[in-house]
Amino acid sequence: MRILFSLIFLLITTSSFAATFNGEFIQGSFILGKTEPGSEVFIDKKKIKVTSDGYFAFGLGRDRKNDIIITINKKKIVKKVYKREYKIQRIDGLEEKKVTPPEEVYERIKRENKWIGKARAINSDLTYFTKNFILPIENSIITGVYGSQRILNGKPKWPHYGLDFAAKEGTKIKAMLDGIVTLVEPDLFYTGGTLIFDHGHGISTLYMHMEKVLVKKGQTVRQGDVIGTVGSTGRATGAHLDVRLNWFDIRLDPATVLDIK
Numbered sequence: 001m002r003i004l005f006s007l008i009f010l011l012i013t014t015s016s017f018a019a020t021f022n023g024e025f026i027q028g029s030f031i032l033g034k035t036e037p038g039s040e041v042f043i044d045k046k047k048i049k050v051t052s053d054g055y056f057a058f059g060l061g062r063d064r065k066n067d068i069i070i071t072i073n074k075k076k077i078v079k080k081v082y083k084r085e086y087k088i089q090r091i092d093g094l095e096e097k098k099v100t101p102p103e104e105v106y107e108r109i110k111r112e113n114k115w116i117g118k119a120r121a122i123n124s125d126l127t128y129f130t131k132n133f134i135l136p137i138e139n140s141i142i143t144g145v146y147g148s149q150r151i152l153n154g155k156p157k158w159p160h161y162g163l164d165f166a167a168k169e170g171t172k173i174k175a176m177l178d179g180i181v182t183l184v185e186p187d188l189f190y191t192g193g194t195l196i197f198d199h200g201h202g203i204s205t206l207y208m209h210m211e212k213v214l215v216k217k218g219q220t221v222r223q224g225d226v227i228g229t230v231g232s233t234g235r236a237t238g239a240h241l242d243v244r245l246n247w248f249d250i251r252l253d254p255a256t257v258l259d260i261k
């Protein structure tokens with residue numbers, strides 16, 4: 001009797017702060033949560049927005065080792081974050097100027113990173129992130145994955161945070177999700193023709209190395225709309241599309257929201 005009573009009590013207390021999660025608790029993952037509308041939600045120590053129907057979003061960084069603590073109406077849910085193994089890509093014999101950018105472009109790189117950082121920091125009330133993403137290019141081969149560590153001429157470089165789609169110059173690129181354009185740049189040093197979309201609550205996507213950009217800053221774009229074409233602008237080795245997914249300054253794996261094999 002006593003056991004039964006505590007069991008019922010446990011069911012009641014867990015259901016009163018229940019949340020469901022769509023997404024795996026692995027490094028790089030995008031996670032969509034749902035709870036009671038009007039709830040107060042913290043991810044670790046960061047208070048996050050909840051939509052009027054109870055949705056919230058967050059992500060797990062590439063190298064996150066600690067458990068993640070989701071606090072809903074002061075009740076804690078602790079989830080273990082599973083580790084992934086990333087590819088190591090060594091390329092030797094590269095021209096030195098391709099490995100380390102020349103000093104005269106340092107200021108430019110700093111300035112451009114600031115613009116990108118500003119777009120990624122937007123914390124709007126948009127709720128587009130609650131929908132499913134679609135592929136930006138259909139029937140394309142993936143030539144680069146999230147997380148790979150690049151070692152160029154023996155020097156460890158930034159990991160690759162995007163997902164690369166091989167496609168011919170001029171191939172149409174579709175918006176993966178509804179969003180508002182927050183950055184349009186035709187020629188950034190690293191990323192060339194670059195677009196950033198805000199999908200709400202700190203979730204943003206980036207499209208890089210584009211040949212043509214067909215949308216304007218501030219424009220609302222619908223999923224599937226053609227937003228530009230594939231190019232090899234910026235520091236690209238050939239024509240391809242590199243897409244990125246962020247939760248604020250945390251870079252997530254776009255493959256965790258796309259239907260790819």
Ligand SMILES: [Zn+2]
Nearest residue numbers: 144162164242
């Ligand atoms: Zn790439």
